[in-house]
Amino acid sequence: MKQPFDTLYASPRDHVDGFVFDDAVAGVFNDMIHRSVPGYATILGMLAVFAEQYAQENSRLYDLGCSLGASTAALSQHAKASGCRVIAVDNAPAMIGKCKANLANLAEGAPVDYVCADIRDVKIMNASVVVLNLTLQFLPCHDRDQIIAEVYAGLNPGGILLMTEKISFDSPEQQRLFTRLHHDFKHANGYSHLEISQKRAALDNVLIPETLDTHFQRLGKSGFTHIQQWFSCLNFTAMLAIK
Numbered sequence: 654m655k656q657p658f659d660t661l662y663a664s665p666r667d668h669v670d671g672f673v674f675d676d677a678v679a680g681v682f683n684d685m686i687h688r689s690v691p692g693y694a695t696i697l698g699m700l701a702v703f704a705e706q707y708a709q710e711n712s713r714l715y716d717l718g719c720s721l722g723a724s725t726a727a728l729s730q731h732a733k734a735s736g737c738r739v740i741a742v743d744n745a746p747a748m749i750g751k752c753k754a755n756l757a758n759l760a761e762g763a764p765v766d767y768v769c770a771d772i773r774d775v776k777i778m779n780a781s782v783v784v785l786n787l788t789l790q791f792l793p794c795h796d797r798d799q800i801i802a803e804v805y806a807g808l809n810p811g812g813i814l815l816m817t818e819k820i821s822f823d824s825p826e827q828q829r830l831f832t833r834l835h836h837d838f839k840h841a842n843g844y845s846h847l848e849i850s851q852k853r854a855a856l857d858n859v860l861i862p863e864t865l866d867t868h869f870q871r872l873g874k875s876g877f878t879h880i881q882q883w884f885s886c887l888n889f890t891a892m893l894a895i896k
Contacts, residue, residue: 700728714738724784781811814894
């Protein structure tokens with residue numbers, strides 16, 4: 654079945670409200686994220702590889718900020734260790750509802766529990782894999798240290814955190830370059846300059862990126878000693894942190 658096409662910001666608006674994960678966004682989110690995040694398909698494919706490698710017997714795999722369930726499906730289908738469960742968490746009812754529907758006919762894999770809650774209220778326990786795929790960037794900066802610390806505390810030895818984020822740069826010149834290239838990427842994927850401009854306004858003060866160094870420092874401060882940037886494209890990066 655053809656996926657709905659994202660035209661949410663195609664018409665001029667007198668006032669652009671802050672971005673929210675409501676029914677309208679949930680309806681077109683799959684198209685939106687593939688046309689907006691360079692390398693998204695590669696990231697999803699590698700989540701499956703990591704899940705197969707690092708899932709531990711009788712452990713939990715958490716997808717924090719699961720949206721429509723693409724990462725959740727990768728974890729469920731590729732966690733081959735026996736006794737695993739996947740915990741899919743999102744605070745947007747529209748997202749968790751579609752996630753559950755999307756995965757209803759999933760081929761046999763690790764069972765999935767769906768939790769509609771703020772990830773800050775979820776206790777991480779007995780975890781072998783935790784995914785924060787384009788999630789941390791939407792939390793207030795003052796809450797991010799605590800989230801990562803709680804993930805570390807809830808991971809079993811040898812467990813991993815997989816985190817994808819849009820990042821910022823210390824150099825204004827580098828920031829301008831990658832902002833422009835990211836806009837060019839979206840324009841090449843069919844978004845008009847109006848759509849790009851209005852979406853950017855909607856995300857202002859909602860999605861707050863940090864530098865790669867800030868992420869690495871936070872991960873190290875939380876206790877992770879093996880931290881790698883395993884993917885980067887423009888102003889998006891994916892990190893692996895092992896406990």
